[in-house]
Amino acid sequence: MALIELKDIHKSYPLDGFDLEILKGITLKIEKGEFVAIMGPSGSGKSTLMNILGCLDTPSSGSYMLDGQAVQNLSADELAEIRNQKIGFVFQGFNLLSRTTALENVELPMVYSNTPSKLRQERAQKALTAVGLSERMHHMPNQLSGGQQQRVAIARAIVNEAPIIFADEPTGNLDTKMSVEIMQLFTELNEKMGRTIILVTHEEDIARYAKRIIKIVDGEINSDQRNKK
Amino acid sequence: MIDFSTIFSIAIRAIKANKMRSILTSLGIIIGVAAVIVMLAIGNGAQVTIQNEMKSMGTNLIMIRSGTSTSGGQRMGHGSQPTMKAGDGNAIEEKIEGISLAAPVLNDAGQIVYGNANWSTSIVGTDNRYFQIKDWSLAYGRYFSQTDITSAGKVAILGTTVVKELFGDVDPLGKTIRVKGIPFTVIGVTTSRGQSGPGMDQDDMIYIPLSTAQKKVTGISFPDMVNMIMLQAKTAQDTYTSQDAIKALLRQRHNLGTNKDDDFVIMNLTQMMEMMETSTKVLTILLGSIASISLLVGGIGIMNIMLVSVTERTREIGIRMAIGAKSWDIRLQFLTEALVLSLIGGLIGVICGLIGVAVISFFSSFKAIVSIFYILLPFSFAGIVGLFFGFYPAYKASLLNPINALRYE
Numbered sequence: 001m002a003l004i005e006l007k008d009i010h011k012s013y014p015l016d017g018f019d020l021e022i023l024k025g026i027t028l029k030i031e032k033g034e035f036v037a038i039m040g041p042s043g044s045g046k047s048t049l050m051n052i053l054g055c056l057d058t059p060s061s062g063s064y065m066l067d068g069q070a071v072q073n074l075s076a077d078e079l080a081e082i083r084n085q086k087i088g089f090v091f092q093g094f095n096l097l098s099r100t101t102a103l104e105n106v107e108l109p110m111v112y113s114n115t116p117s118k119l120r121q122e123r124a125q126k127a128l129t130a131v132g133l134s135e136r137m138h139h140m141p142n143q144l145s146g147g148q149q150q151r152v153a154i155a156r157a158i159v160n161e162a163p164i165i166f167a168d169e170p171t172g173n174l175d176t177k178m179s180v181e182i183m184q185l186f187t188e189l190n191e192k193m194g195r196t197i198i199l200v201t202h203e204e205d206i207a208r209y210a211k212r213i214i215k216i217v218d219g220e221i222n223s224d225q226r227n228k229k
Numbered sequence: 230m231i232d233f234s235t236i237f238s239i240a241i242r243a244i245k246a247n248k249m250r251s252i253l254t255s256l257g258i259i260i261g262v263a264a265v266i267v268m269l270a271i272g273n274g275a276q277v278t279i280q281n282e283m284k285s286m287g288t289n290l291i292m293i294r295s296g297t298s299t300s301g302g303q304r305m306g307h308g309s310q311p312t313m314k315a316g317d318g319n320a321i322e323e324k325i326e327g328i329s330l331a332a333p334v335l336n337d338a339g340q341i342v343y344g345n346a347n348w349s350t351s352i353v354g355t356d357n358r359y360f361q362i363k364d365w366s367l368a369y370g371r372y373f374s375q376t377d378i379t380s381a382g383k384v385a386i387l388g389t390t391v392v393k394e395l396f397g398d399v400d401p402l403g404k405t406i407r408v409k410g411i412p413f414t415v416i417g418v419t420t421s422r423g424q425s426g427p428g429m430d431q432d433d434m435i436y437i438p439l440s441t442a443q444k445k446v447t448g449i450s451f452p453d454m455v456n457m458i459m460l461q462a463k464t465a466q467d468t469y470t471s472q473d474a475i476k477a478l479l480r481q482r483h484n485l486g487t488n489k490d491d492d493f494v495i496m497n498l499t500q501m502m503e504m505m506e507t508s509t510k511v512l513t514i515l516l517g518s519i520a521s522i523s524l525l526v527g528g529i530g531i532m533n534i535m536l537v538s539v540t541e542r543t544r545e546i547g548i549r550m551a552i553g554a555k556s557w558d559i560r561l562q563f564l565t566e567a568l569v570l571s572l573i574g575g576l577i578g579v580i581c582g583l584i585g586v587a588v589i590s591f592f593s594s595f596k597a598i599v600s601i602f603y604i605l606l607p608f609s610f611a612g613i614v615g616l617f618f619g620f621y622p623a624y625k626a627s628l629l630n631p632i633n634a635l636r637y638e
């Protein structure tokens with residue numbers, strides 16, 4: 001059974017009394033352990049698809065099986081639970097809590113899964129060490145470089161042992177050197193820890209790290225191929 | 230659901246991030262709580278003062294003074310022309326069923342001298358019934374004897390303030406003092422009663438037999454004259470019911486024809502006290518409600534700032550939701566923040582209120598009484614206000630859509 005199974009997913013937004021259809025029937029399977037890059041022109045619906053995949057949003061129609069569970073009709077709180085347990089997010093803008101140390105940011109998913117405070121700290125320290133930030137645990141986000149902030153975000157995404165990591169343009173705010181570091185980290189997570197990684201990117205260079213590239217054009221899958229290295 | 234200590238530290242952190250704003254927001258609560266505490270303390274103090282005064286004046290007390298009044302003894306324009314005699318009191322005591330005691334009072338004031346020391350004080354010419362009505366015992370010495378009263382004995386009972394001023398540590402019993410130049414022997418000292426109200430020292434008095442006052446100390450305009458008669462009724466009910474009979478008797482004794490007004494005024498002290506008590510109660514309730522309104526306004530201030538806070542932190546809410554916070558986690562976070570904010574305000578308010586009470590009791594003779602109940606009441610009310618007005622912002626925060634919240638700039 002595939003980890004992610006989308007069948008004929010449609011998403012439309014109401015606009016001036018009409019429904020503007022953004023996703024026009026996406027059917028897709030992603031297996032456990034894959035490293036997928038989603039590419040496509042701006043406005044093609046990549047982020048919309050990511051949000052549905054990441055259970056931040058629900059499709060207008062179609063079915064979505066995540067890890068064997070149908071999620072298209074779940075309530076907001078049920079989706080929150082799934083996000084907490086199965087999904088880690090890495091955003092373009094990092095989205096760390098300000099005035100909150102790196103360690104506490106990484107602890108956050110476990111705060112909402114009711115992990116005892118001591119265990120929380122231990123695991124957060126481990127995750128931060130895994131992304132190479134053992135020296136920066138008590139720094140606030142504004143005391144960290146962009147690349148370091150993104151690594152804190154990655155630590156936060158992996159700390160709850162979530163099997164899937166979604167990353168929407170994770171290198172969009174980073175320079176080339178930092179982008180390479182982050183992509184190497186993702187590759188490592190995928191290859192050594194078996195995490196499924198799905199990322200959205202504009203850049204061919206970034207997409208090259210993935211093992212499979214899906215191209216979306218105008219709300220439909222245009223191509224879906226193995227990455228030839 | 231998120232655990233309490235974590236949610237509490239999130240709230241503290243959020244409040245600390247905006248210290249000035251938080252304090253200004255709590256100001257309404259601070260003022261409200263402080264005002265409630267001060268109001269309750271003053272109201273409570275006033276009530277206790279009145280009750281004490283009532284006790285020290287004597288229970289079921291009626292006073293009759295010279296003067297004219299038009300209707301029902303409610304208008305009190307007394308003191309114009311002396312008309313009362315000690316005999317009037319005796320007649321009332323004897324003939325009126327509801328009255329148990331009548332003490333004559335002839336007031337004077339003058340200088341008292343002992344050795345080199347002198348002191349100006351009030352002089353009361355009366356008899357032992359005065360002390361009986363006031364339920365006032367002597368610290369030492371004796372009351373007036375029958376001979377003192379019938380033969381105008383030059384003896385005096387002193388209040389403790391007078392003793393302190395004239396004698397210091399010397400035992401006053403048996404000593405001779407001069408009252409307006411006339412030598413008197415000290416026979417007794419009353420127990421101390423202290424202030425009976427602002428500036429009224431009940432111990433700053435001396436008592437001499439009525440006959441002595443009438444014949445030797447005070448110039449009187451007709452025989453047996455007194456300024457006032459103090460009556461004690463048998464029950465509180467009697468203070469009301471015996472008034473008509475007293476009035477009829479006095480009119481008859483003063484030979485007042487039907488076309489003439491009363492030449493005396495009857496004051497029912499029980500009634501006056503009851504009225505004062507009711508009015509302080511009403512005042513307390515009134516001031517208390519004003520204070521409560523300011524608490525309410527404080528609550529609205531908290532709601533306002535929480536709404537601002539929710540909007541400002543939309544992105545934070547989005548992050549928390551994306552990571553797995555459920556609607557109740559978000560709601561609890563903002564509710565706790567509102568609660569902590571209002572309780573901090575409440576705490577500062579309690580401190581300000583207590584300081585206010587201390588200042589008031591220090592600079593005025595007004596008694597203010599604080600009790601733990603009157604502190605906890607406004608404090609917990611502040612908490613309830615915080616929860617109540619925090620709920621809507623918290624609810625609003627929990628309804629945010631994570632995608633929109635994350636996109637919020």
Ligand SMILES: Nc1ncnc2c1ncn2[C@@H]1O[C@H](COP(=O)(O)OP(=O)(O)OP(=O)(O)O)[C@@H](O)[C@H]1O
Nearest residue numbers: 013014015022040041042043044045046047048049
């Ligand atoms: N909440 C919304 N309401 C209305 N229209 C929306 C909403 N969200 C997205 N859209 C529209 O859907 C289309 C696809 O948006 P989406 O963010 O998925 O594009 P994208 O492929 O991620 O683009 P980019 O590469 O620029 O990030 C856009 O035209 C956008 O205007």
Ligand SMILES: [Mg+2]
Nearest residue numbers: 046047048168
């Ligand atoms: Mg996008």
